[in-house]
Amino acid sequence: ADHYDYVVVGGGNAGLVVAERLTEDSNISVLVLEAGLDYNSDFNVTYLSVPGLDLTVTGGSMVDWNYTTVPQEHLANRQVAYPRGYVIGGSSSTNFMAYTRGSAAPYDEWAAIGNEGWGWNDVYPYFKKSCKFTPPLANQSYIPYEASVYAGEGPLSVTFGHYIEPISVYFADALTNKTGPNLEMKETNDGAPIGVGYLATTVKPADSTRDSSWTSFGVEASSRSNFKVQTHSLASRILFSDTKSNGNLVATGVEYTDSTGATQTAYADKEVVLTAGAFGSPQLLMVSGVGPSQQLQGNGIDVLVDLPGVGQNLLDHLFFGPVYEVTNNITTAGQFSNNVTLYQEYMAEWKFGEGELSGAISSMSAWERVPDDFLDSIGATELKNLREDWNHLQLEVIAGGSVPSGKAGNYVSPAAVLSYPFSKGNVTIVSASTKDKPLVQPNWLSSEIDQKLAVWAFKQVREVMLGDTMAPIVLGEAYPGLDVTSDEDILAAIAAVAHPIYQASGTCAMKAEADGGVVDSKLVVYGTQNVRVADASIFPIITSANTMAPVYMVAEKAADLIKADQ
């Protein structure tokens, strides 16, 4: 049988970072088990590499787990598609590449609830550690940035897309106008995001290709003999010793199914590190006997540790907004996806690292607070009391979109995102096998405050789109249409189309066990001696922007915590 010092389950965004950092020491051996596909041989890697094709690798593709949620009561009972990367690099290989850290405040709150060492000042160096920053092109002087915010020596390329969609420039301008919310244009990765910024992205500047945790950290480590990655390897169970240490379970390895379907065991002489993501990590704990006792027993699993928080506290950022028809000079994904000649032209440009496909589909974001008087009117005291640098909303625009009627036209989708959701959900298992996907219940918009905030945000986005700045390019509101005006009708219009931006987190929360926590501040699972979780599942409170950058940070810090305990 195979022995390693560490077995890392999930070669995704976080897992490859942990494995790369641990194997910097040639005396340490690490095996990474990844259920999904190999980057190069299994899939047309072009789709993963071209930033402007990011929408094509989500939903329905073979590099995706293709989750769907259970019917969402407050989203018109829809079962919403929930992509997760099923490929080495995980969701960093299939996501939209926006590198955002959000406000410093949530991290300070992580520390305030008892997680020493996780405040903004503690984690800031870990954000920088992954990054290798390249400033925008000389002709992109309209992009505000501060190189010092990124300055690190890590393998992950962070830069701005060589192509910024015109709609992003228009929308950013409108948000900085006095007629809009009058936000300031700024570098937004400095912990104080309130304002408008162009999105830093994980794209290699030399050739405008996606930089995933595989192409950065994974490739960096792959020549080391102490670093081994196995794709097509689905972990089925954590194995524990019959004897406990100080009352805690001791993991001895991981059982998995290899590419031939055979059951194998990988032994971990030191630790098992779970980086299977916000759905995979809680699932693996539960099928291994660590989780809410009733749920485990209901699936015929022996309860080794009754840990009620496993799979709970599912947090996410909901995305919704109207759709506008715009003039044809505004480039959109709709234009090239319906026009082979145009697509080929763009691909030819991309080969030189330029043109419409060299940037991700979304290039700007704004972060804002909702005015106090509105928050008072809906009784949202908790939101009002969030530290003043903690944004309530994120605004963005997608250069693409569709209208439910399927009408032809050139569309864009400006949208709002709820940054501090009150609606929480959970992940539950349906069997003792990891071959059966767990049920995903986000419970979106189950909170009345979330509903009211969503309606407010929707109206604001509409006002901006119908304002003076956008007038030269906006032809009309294609969805839901200007006859939809009452709060009730707007909420129904939101419910009919809202979807997450795939930031699932919180399902193995780092907080006190008595408060539903699953891991302590060293990321060790309660009731175990040597199982850690080091991915988006550990966020006790969701960060205020997209979750990839914080996942890199968590993984960097996890590697140091593990090294310190050797």
Ligand SMILES: Cc1cc2nc3c(=O)[nH]c(=O)nc-3n(C[C@H](O)[C@H](O)[C@H](O)COP(=O)(O)OP(=O)(O)OC[C@H]3O[C@@H](n4cnc5c(N)ncnc54)[C@H](O)[C@@H]3O)c2cc1C
């Ligand atoms: C379509 C999409 C777009 C997104 N856009 C952005 C964006 O622009 N910016 C941003 O910041 N965030 C974005 N996100 C979110 C961000 O990508 C994720 O939060 C982050 O990558 C999650 O990292 P992770 O390591 O927790 O999980 P993942 O990267 O998903 O890694 C988990 C890995 O574990 C593997 N795995 C699961 N179960 C098992 C098992 N039993 N055995 C073996 N392996 C297993 C999976 O195959 C996967 O590779 C997006 C996500 C998606 C899906």
